[in-house]
Amino acid sequence: MMKQEQAINIPNTSHGSLQYLFGSKEDYLNMVVPLYEASIVGDWETAKVILDKRRDLVRFGLSKNLGTILHVAMTAEETKDTLNFVRNLVTMMTTEELELKNKYSNTPFWMASASGNMKAAMIMWEKNHSLLNIRGNKGYLPLSIGVTTGTHTMVKWLYNKSQKMTGDHWTNEDKSMTLIQCLKRNFLDVALQIVEDHPELARNVSVLEGLARKPCVIFRFEKNLVARIKEPTCRFFDMKVHCAAEDKTNGLKLLKLIWGHVTRTMNVDEIEGMMRGHTTYLDDGAIQYPSRLLFVAAESGNTRFVTEVLRTNPDLMFDRNEDGLTIFHIAVMNRQYGIYNILYEIGTSRNDICTLTDHKTGNNMLHLVGNTSKKMAAKTSTSLLMQRELMWFKEVHSMMPSYLREAKNKDGQTPYELFSKENEEIISSGLKWMRDCIVVATLIITVAFTATFTFNPEEHVSYIEYDTFYAFVISSSICLFSSSTSLLVFLSILTSRHKHYFVYSFPRKLMIGLLALFISVVAMLVSFSVGFFVLYDTHRRHWLPNLIAIFASLSIIVFAILQFPLLMDMFRSMYDYHYMLNPSKGMLYTKKPRSSSSNSP
Numbered sequence: 001m002m003k004q005e006q007a008i009n010i011p012n013t014s015h016g017s018l019q020y021l022f023g024s025k026e027d028y029l030n031m032v033v034p035l036y037e038a039s040i041v042g043d044w045e046t047a048k049v050i051l052d053k054r055r056d057l058v059r060f061g062l063s064k065n066l067g068t069i070l071h072v073a074m075t076a077e078e079t080k081d082t083l084n085f086v087r088n089l090v091t092m093m094t095t096e097e098l099e100l101k102n103k104y105s106n107t108p109f110w111m112a113s114a115s116g117n118m119k120a121a122m123i124m125w126e127k128n129h130s131l132l133n134i135r136g137n138k139g140y141l142p143l144s145i146g147v148t149t150g151t152h153t154m155v156k157w158l159y160n161k162s163q164k165m166t167g168d169h170w171t172n173e174d175k176s177m178t179l180i181q182c183l184k185r186n187f188l189d190v191a192l193q194i195v196e197d198h199p200e201l202a203r204n205v206s207v208l209e210g211l212a213r214k215p216c217v218i219f220r221f222e223k224n225l226v227a228r229i230k231e232p233t234c235r236f237f238d239m240k241v242h243c244a245a246e247d248k249t250n251g252l253k254l255l256k257l258i259w260g261h262v263t264r265t266m267n268v269d270e271i272e273g274m275m276r277g278h279t280t281y282l283d284d285g286a287i288q289y290p291s292r293l294l295f296v297a298a299e300s301g302n303t304r305f306v307t308e309v310l311r312t313n314p315d316l317m318f319d320r321n322e323d324g325l326t327i328f329h330i331a332v333m334n335r336q337y338g339i340y341n342i343l344y345e346i347g348t349s350r351n352d353i354c355t356l357t358d359h360k361t362g363n364n365m366l367h368l369v370g371n372t373s374k375k376m377a378a379k380t381s382t383s384l385l386m387q388r389e390l391m392w393f394k395e396v397h398s399m400m401p402s403y404l405r406e407a408k409n410k411d412g413q414t415p416y417e418l419f420s421k422e423n424e425e426i427i428s429s430g431l432k433w434m435r436d437c438i439v440v441a442t443l444i445i446t447v448a449f450t451a452t453f454t455f456n457p458e459e460h461v462s463y464i465e466y467d468t469f470y471a472f473v474i475s476s477s478i479c480l481f482s483s484s485t486s487l488l489v490f491l492s493i494l495t496s497r498h499k500h501y502f503v504y505s506f507p508r509k510l511m512i513g514l515l516a517l518f519i520s521v522v523a524m525l526v527s528f529s530v531g532f533f534v535l536y537d538t539h540r541r542h543w544l545p546n547l548i549a550i551f552a553s554l555s556i557i558v559f560a561i562l563q564f565p566l567l568m569d570m571f572r573s574m575y576d577y578h579y580m581l582n583p584s585k586g587m588l589y590t591k592k593p594r595s596s597s598s599n600s601p
Contacts, residue, residue: 036062039072042081044088051092058093059100067102074111078119086120095128101136110136113143113158116151125161132162133169144174147181147190155182155190164197176204183210188250195257202261205274205293211255212293215302255308263312271313294319298327303338307588310342317346317353324359332365332396333372335388337581343399345588354400362410363418366400369393370419373426386426387511393419395581434490434510437517441487444520448480448527475527483520489513518563525552525559 031050035057038047047069051057058069066072070089076082090098101107106114109131112121121142124131135141140148143158143165150158159165165175175194179201182191195202262271275293294316297305306327310317320326328350331339343350357364363371369392373385397405397415406414413421490513529552532544 031057032062035069036072039069039085040076042073042076042079042083042085044081044085047085048088055092058089058097061102064103067106068100068108070098070108071102071106071111074108074115074117074120078117083119083123087123090123090127093127095130098124098128098131099134104137106136107131107134110134110140110142110145113146113154114149116146116149116154118151118154118157121154122157129161132158133167135169141169141174144178144181147178147185147187152185152187152190155185155187159190159193165194176201176206179204180206180210183207183214186214188254192250192254192257195254195261199261202258203265203274207258208262208274208293209296211251211258212297212302212305213300214251215297215300215305252304255305259308259312268313272316275309275313275316276319292319292321294327295321295330298330298336298339299334301331301334301336301338303336303342303587306339306342310588314346317342317349320356324356326353326356328353329356329358329365329368332392333368333375335372335392338587341581342588350399351401355404357409362408364400364404364407364409364415366393366396366405366415367409367413367418369396370415370422373419373422386423387508389419389423389426391581434493434513437513438487438490441483441490441513441517441520444483444517444524445480445487447524448476448483448520472527472530472533475523475530479520479523479527482516482523486513486516486520489516514566521559522556525556528552 031054035047035050037043039062060069061067062069062072066075070086070093073082073086073089098109099107109121109124109128112118112124114136132142136145141162143155143162146155146158162170165178175198179191179194179198182188182194201207262274266274294306294309296302297309317328318326321330328340328343331337343353346353354365358368361367361371369389373389393415408414409418489509493509493513529549532548
């Protein structure tokens with residue numbers, strides 16, 4: 001039996017005290033070790049034998065870091081055995097004993113909330129509802145820590161059981177922190193419910209900043225393979241493309257709810273002050289510019305956030321950051337076409353925006369396209385990058401007033417000179433990649449040329465009667481012609497001079513060469529498999545050409561699967577990307593259709 005004077009008594013701030021069984025080695029081996037192991041694996045029978053002899057051990061700590069038996073049980077995986085263990089242990093404990101805290105001031109319920117052990121938390125809550133109101137480490141309430149580290153289902157349950165964060169123990173700081181964490185964890189349905197129950201939280205700048213940084217939660221529409229092919233095809237034939245209903249997303253509902261409350265309860269000056277932030281003077285005299293919400297949204301490509309704000313506060317589109325740039329300059333620097341397209345909806349005001357330059361470098365919007373090309377290099381392949389960079393350069397070039405297209409920055413560079421200089425490494429990488437393709441194309445030409453003249457009509461006159469022979473000749477010819485085309489295109493790039501037109505011709509030639517090379521590889525495999533039918537099918541060896549055809553088909557399928565993403569990106573880069581810039585459908589202002597009654601006299 002344990003001696004009371006050997007127990008280490010550690011006082012707990014407000015919910016009783018814990019005693020630890022470390023005063024006797026015998027007690028430690030006979031009680032602590034078995035109970036600890038039983039708590040982890042859910043062995044209630046072993047724990048019951050010990051607790052029947054010493055029921056008061058439910059108040060003792062088994063670990064200096066974790067705490068009581070129930071604390072230890074909260075660290076175990078939630079299984080049928082562990083839940084049965086918790087259920088029996090809670091039945092044995094009093095409501096006061098459920099409120100015991102470990103050295104970190106955490107109750108077992110608080111730990112269950114943090115780890116997402118929802119069923120265990122429900123067992124404890126059924127016996128003691130006040131567990132929801134007991135703070136733990138760093139003063140966090142169970143719901144607050146659940147939002148930070150717990151699961152979505154756990155957070156929804158805690159929010160409903162906490163009476164929707166009502167009560168004197170809930171401070172405004174607790175509510176705001178819970179809402180912000182919901183946004184960070186993408187628990188949008190809970191965040192939406194919080195704003196509906198506590199509309200005063202909508203004026204929190206951190207909440208709006210959280211939405212500004214998450215364009216994917218405001219409009220999330222995962223396109224399947226059919227949709228990815230259907231949409232650009234419909235655009236090619238000028239057909240109407242059906243888009244997903246954005247209003248059904250919780251993120252967009254949350255944005256509209258928050259911004260609607262802001263516009264109703266704040267005047268224009270207050271809204272602009274909140275969106276622009278304030279200037280802070282530091283001790284050394286420097287000025288620290290805080291995050292400006294529209295610029296955060298523009299950098300992340302959150303078009304819906306920007307349009308919702310600009311509809312009610314259009315003056316914010318002329319706001320500039322510390323470098324003197326607007327959200328449209330930021331959109332160009334980060335290649336966010338959704339934000340950039342808003343320029344087409346603001347009329348001649350875009351001319352005033354296009355005239356603005358960077359205070360430090362003197363770069364205008366067209367300079368910024370070339371100045372940020374290297375930044376985009378990590379996001380896509382070299383050939384596709386050049387294609388898209390050229391599209392951006394041509395697009396912004398057409399947007400700029402004519403007298404600014406050849407303007408020089410502080411280094412004396414025109415936009416095109418800067419664009420060419422910044423893309424030299426990209427072109428060099430593309431040329432190195434292309435030389436490797438030339439080697440492959442040359443090898444395929446050699447194989448196709450040799451295979452074409454392998455069959456001598458005088459020696460193999462019997463084969464000419466078979467259709468497979470003509471299939472062999474045709475596939476070999478396609479392989480030879482396509483690989484030759486690929487080789488000639490690549491050679492034309494190498495022999496071209498790096499003049500003004502080279503930058504524009506390089507991406508398109510590279511795309512044609514890669515496509516021709518892909519066709520030649522497929523044709524070579526087809527020619528190889530058909531050749532076996534020509535040689536062995538007449539000798540009644542059907543199994544051999546069939547086996548070879550199966551292996552060749554597998555190679556073609558694997559090759560097509562591996563190359564399909566590149567081919568799709570090529571197609572989107574050469575065609576679909578044109579429709580992303582200057583689309584016919586507006587985002588900022590939409591013209592409502594006139595009703596039939598308005599047309600009547």
